[in-house]
Amino acid sequence: ETGVTQTPRHLVMGMTNKKSLKCEQHLGHNAMYWYKQSAKKPLELMFVYNFKEQTENNSVPSRFSPECPNSSHLFLHLHTLQPEDSALYLCASSQVWPSNGELFFGEGSRLTVL
């Protein structure tokens, strides 16, 4: 496999459920990201991991919990979500340095919270 892969592609969950989104990159990058894309809004940066260390938490509610066990894998654990959390969640990876800001995105996980 190549690139950035995300699973599942679609997820429907109730407000009391616990689920996880998974991301894997095969590009040898050392930085991984979670972005949220809601309708008619910019892509919102949620979390950044550099060399497995979290370097950015963009004021994300604690019901979203990231985990980065190694430079190739990134998870987003979800619990007690709200309907307004329904969105497309995009994982990305990149080189840390040198860098021009180019990100490599997965195809996204479409989340619906009922």
Place this chain on the structure above:
Amino acid sequence: DQQVKQNSPSLSVQEGRISILNCDYTNSMFDYFLWYKKYPAEGPTFLISISSIKDKNEDGRFTVFLNKSAKHLSLHIVPSQPGDSAVYFCAASDSGGYQKVTFGTGTKLQVIP
């Protein structure tokens, strides 16, 4: 406060003509600017970028222009093709040790055959 703004949510262009997508930014610390293209049900893919020390970068049919004094950049696609129909995101980064890429809301381009 949105630091990267794309004020046109949509644009329609005839095949073969030029498409011009615009973007404005407010943060003078941004040092790289990028355009991403997104098809439905796919993640965004990198298209072209420009460093803040340049005012133009060209790659085939795609050219990005940067006007730092106006804090404005634009993407020109010439000639436009139906396969260019997608959402285009303008983005900017402040690459100070780690990356924090800020995106605009996107412009949906439709190229009419």
